[in-house]
Amino acid sequence: MQGTLDSTPTAPTAIAHEEHEDLRVLGLLTFLASEFLMFCGFFAVFLVFRNSIAEWPPEDTEVELLLPAVNTVILVSSSWVINLGTKAIKHNDLAGMRKWFGITAAMGAVFLVGQIYEYMSLGYGLQTNLFSNCFYLMTGFHGAHVFIGLLLILGVLWRSRRAGHYSDVAHTGPEMAEIYWHFVDVVWIILFTLIYLLTLI
Amino acid sequence: MAQADLQVNIPVASPSHPHPDKWKWYDYFTFNVDHKVIGIQYLVTSFLFYLVGGGMAVLMRTELATPDSDFLSPELYNAFMTNHGTIMIFLWIVPAAIGGFGNYLIPLMIGARDMAFPKLNALAFWLNPPAGALLLASFYFGGAQAGWTSYPPLSEITANAAQTLWILAIVLVGTSSILGSVNFLVTMWKMRVPSMRWDQLPLFCWAMVATSILALFATPVLAAGLILLLFDINFGTSFFKPAAGGNVVVYQHLFWFYSHPAVYLMILPIFGIMSEVIPVHARKPIFGYKAIAYSSMTICLVGLFVWVHHMFTSGTPPWMRIFFTISTLIVAVPTGIKIFSWVATLWGGKIRFTTAMLFAVGLLSMFVFGGLSGVTLGTAPFDIHVHDTYYVVGHFHYVLFGGSVFGIYAAVYHWFPKITGRMLNERLGQVHFVLTFIGTILTFTPMHQLGMQGMPRRVAMYDPQFAHLNQLVTVGAYILAVSVIPFYLNVIWSWIKGPEAGPNPWNALTLEWTTDSPPIIENWEILPVVTHGPYEYGLDNDPTLEATPSP
Numbered sequence: 001m002q003g004t005l006d007s008t009p010t011a012p013t014a015i016a017h018e019e020h021e022d023l024r025v026l027g028l029l030t031f032l033a034s035e036f037l038m039f040c041g042f043f044a045v046f047l048v049f050r051n052s053i054a055e056w057p058p059e060d061t062e063v064e065l066l067l068p069a070v071n072t073v074i075l076v077s078s079s080w081v082i083n084l085g086t087k088a089i090k091h092n093d094l095a096g097m098r099k100w101f102g103i104t105a106a107m108g109a110v111f112l113v114g115q116i117y118e119y120m121s122l123g124y125g126l127q128t129n130l131f132s133n134c135f136y137l138m139t140g141f142h143g144a145h146v147f148i149g150l151l152l153i154l155g156v157l158w159r160s161r162r163a164g165h166y167s168d169v170a171h172t173g174p175e176m177a178e179i180y181w182h183f184v185d186v187v188w189i190i191l192f193t194l195i196y197l198l199t200l201i
Numbered sequence: 202m203a204q205a206d207l208q209v210n211i212p213v214a215s216p217s218h219p220h221p222d223k224w225k226w227y228d229y230f231t232f233n234v235d236h237k238v239i240g241i242q243y244l245v246t247s248f249l250f251y252l253v254g255g256g257m258a259v260l261m262r263t264e265l266a267t268p269d270s271d272f273l274s275p276e277l278y279n280a281f282m283t284n285h286g287t288i289m290i291f292l293w294i295v296p297a298a299i300g301g302f303g304n305y306l307i308p309l310m311i312g313a314r315d316m317a318f319p320k321l322n323a324l325a326f327w328l329n330p331p332a333g334a335l336l337l338a339s340f341y342f343g344g345a346q347a348g349w350t351s352y353p354p355l356s357e358i359t360a361n362a363a364q365t366l367w368i369l370a371i372v373l374v375g376t377s378s379i380l381g382s383v384n385f386l387v388t389m390w391k392m393r394v395p396s397m398r399w400d401q402l403p404l405f406c407w408a409m410v411a412t413s414i415l416a417l418f419a420t421p422v423l424a425a426g427l428i429l430l431l432f433d434i435n436f437g438t439s440f441f442k443p444a445a446g447g448n449v450v451v452y453q454h455l456f457w458f459y460s461h462p463a464v465y466l467m468i469l470p471i472f473g474i475m476s477e478v479i480p481v482h483a484r485k486p487i488f489g490y491k492a493i494a495y496s497s498m499t500i501c502l503v504g505l506f507v508w509v510h511h512m513f514t515s516g517t518p519p520w521m522r523i524f525f526t527i528s529t530l531i532v533a534v535p536t537g538i539k540i541f542s543w544v545a546t547l548w549g550g551k552i553r554f555t556t557a558m559l560f561a562v563g564l565l566s567m568f569v570f571g572g573l574s575g576v577t578l579g580t581a582p583f584d585i586h587v588h589d590t591y592y593v594v595g596h597f598h599y600v601l602f603g604g605s606v607f608g609i610y611a612a613v614y615h616w617f618p619k620i621t622g623r624m625l626n627e628r629l630g631q632v633h634f635v636l637t638f639i640g641t642i643l644t645f646t647p648m649h650q651l652g653m654q655g656m657p658r659r660v661a662m663y664d665p666q667f668a669h670l671n672q673l674v675t676v677g678a679y680i681l682a683v684s685v686i687p688f689y690l691n692v693i694w695s696w697i698k699g700p701e702a703g704p705n706p707w708n709a710l711t712l713e714w715t716t717d718s719p720p721i722i723e724n725w726e727i728l729p730v731v732t733h734g735p736y737e738y739g740l741d742n743d744p745t746l747e748a749t750p751s752p
Contacts (some may be wrong), residue, residue, distance in 0.1 A: 005512060018314075020317070020391070020392060021317070021391070023317045023391055023392075024318075026390075027318055027321070027383050027384075027387050028315065028658070030382075030386055030387060030417065031379070032385050033417065033418070034379050034382070034417045034418065034421050036421075037417075037418050037419075037421040037422055038420075038421035038422065038425045039425075040425075041421065041422040041424075041426060041455055041458075042425050043427025044454075045425070045429065045440065045451055045455070048448065048451055049446075049451075052448065053446055057662075064269070067559070095322065096450070101462050111571045124439070126436060127436070127437040127438060128255070129439075129445070130439060130440070130445065130446045130447060131442055133432070133438040133439060134440075137428075137429070137432060137438070141428075146488060161487050189571050192588075194515075
């Protein structure tokens with residue numbers, strides 16, 4: 001039967017809260033699976049328009065490749081840099097983690113600045129036509145996610161000032177920031193392919 | 202020496218989780234992270250919104266008692282029609298069945314002290330009240346006019362401010378739903394008491410696994426569609442504006458990709474509740490445990506690929522009509538498996554007609570009827586005939602009211618003793634059941650005939666030839682309105698003065714009945730050990746057998 005006897009009857013302890021294993025990484029992955037589906041909704045809309053509208057992109061809404069390509073290289077390599085950071089903290093190298101996370105944050109900031117520069121240099125705005133609607137909405141939403149990722153990284157850096165907050169046995173925070181950053185990266189690769197590469201072909 | 206041992210064993214709350222012995226009434230109005238508090242917060246909030254949404258329905262039925270528009274202005278009627286649907290789905294059934302019973306029961310059923318992420322859980326709940334406030338505030342701007350589906354172009358050309366508030370409200374409850382699902386999935390996956398195998402997981406939990414997966418994958422797609430709609434209304438984009446090359450059918454796809462699975466969100470937890478209530482009150486092992494568990498997962502999977510059956514009249518190409526007709530009819534198979542399993546569980550059982558059981562059996566009859574009209578609607582040729590008529594309204598109220606609401610009632614009568622520690626009054630419960638049963642049949646059955654005769658849905662005025670049946674429907678609606686009075690009285694009175702329930706008034710075997718009623722904070726002094734399945738009633742080793750007098 002379902003008794004209320006403890007499996008180890010000699011130890012009637014533990015009325016207090018028992019700590020369960022750290023499930024935060026699993027929770028984040030589950031959440032990101034959901035978040036990814038939102039982007040899939042946008043991708044689907046973009047593809048429907050791309051395949052159903054005769055002139056795509058319409059005249060006067062060309063995309064340029066150089067700046068976004070540079071941006072892509074920066075963002076994709078930052079994913080590698082942030083991984084060095086979490087590797088460092090897993091070896092209890094706090095200074096190393098701070099260095100690599102700092103570089104990642106800088107790369108993310110450069111990406112965002114580049115994105116804004118691109119917006120300003122393009123000759124069309126959000127409302128110009130259906131292509132520009134999609135372009136600004138999708139890159140804008142991705143940019144917002146980059147910004148949140150940047151805040152997460154800065155949050156990790158802020159907390160790392162406290163001695164012993166992160167170590168080789170306590171590194172869930174940096175790990176989660178890394179996972180989120182990879183997510184942002186993967187979404188960007190798909191976006192870049194859809195909006196820039198497919199459009200220029 | 203004993204003194205020393207005691208010193209070691211004295212229970213102390215760990216400093217990171219300080220909590221009192223018992224919650225005070227005002228703890229229920231705070232950002233409390235106890236899953237039981239959150240469950241009650243969800244339940245009470247949703248039962249309040251049930252009254253708001255129900256009030257709107259009564260006003261609409263009063264308007265529809267006569268063919269002319271003589272009680273509500275058409276704009277106000279549209280606003281009530283839109284918000285009745287929205288509130289009943291997003292602020293009543295979903296938060297009551299998933300948020301309320303899911304949060305309250307899952308940790309108790311799997312032998313956990315709380316959910317995996319208690320703070321996230323509290324955050325998910327506290328997204329709901331602002332969403333309700335936004336919907337109510339939208340009436341200041343005339344109220345959203347375009348129905349709960351909010352199809353463009355109608356949603357983009359009517360009551361822009363109210364429509365924007367509506368979108369924000371839905372995004373809030375959608376976010377709540379996603380965060381809740383993350384919590385449910387991780388909790389059930391990782392926090393079962395170590396002695397509980399997957400095949401000892403109560404069927405309500407299986408249903409919640411399926412529900413959570415659906416919410417996790419479908420809700421964000423709706424969010425994407427609503428964000429595009431928001432931009433169209435407020436920021437001058439033209440995703441759904443045909444004049445500028447946009448495509449309204451794209452919205453319909455995004456909307457129904459979520460909103461068809463949403464009907465499974467509203468019924469899968471109810472199926473789970475049925476699988477708990479029926480064996481307890483029939484004193485028999487559930488028939489086909491694995492079949493019921495896997496059929497939940499099948500509904501979850503197939504349910505993601507049926508959404509176009511809402512769009513058979515949206516210029517859908519023939520291959521899509523064929524594909525989605527077939528996939529829709531396939532859903533009837535796992536659903537039928539469940540129905541047959543419950544009937545087989547009842548068969549030969551020592552049935553106790555408690556109010557919980559009355560509602561469960563009532564649900565069974567209602568849902569078979571609503572399920573059959575669903576099969577007719579799933580076939581494209583018939584669907585085109587009755588599309589956007591009262592036949593559709595009759596069908597989905599049969600499954601949502603006769604299904605989901607009956608299920609929530611059954612769950613309240615079943616678990617109220619656990620949640621409050623007090624028994625509900627059975628006599629008032631029977632009155633409640635009889636009124637609800639009659640009211641449901643009287644309200645929603647004539648709608649099928651009205652639809653077959655061609656009465657369109659969502660309008661305040663109609664052709665006089667439909668007047669008689671509409672008056673019948675309105676009488677039914679009034680009976681339903683009256684039916685909630687004994688229920689609310691019963692709940693309030695019993696919560697204060699009802700007889701003590703004790704830990705296990707139904708002699709049930711699932712884990713939530715092994716602790717006090719109401720359960721202590723963190724649920725058990727010492728976690729229970731699972732040594733048998735959750736439904737082994739009436740077998741030789743049934744530990745409740747002695748306690749149950751044979752009839």
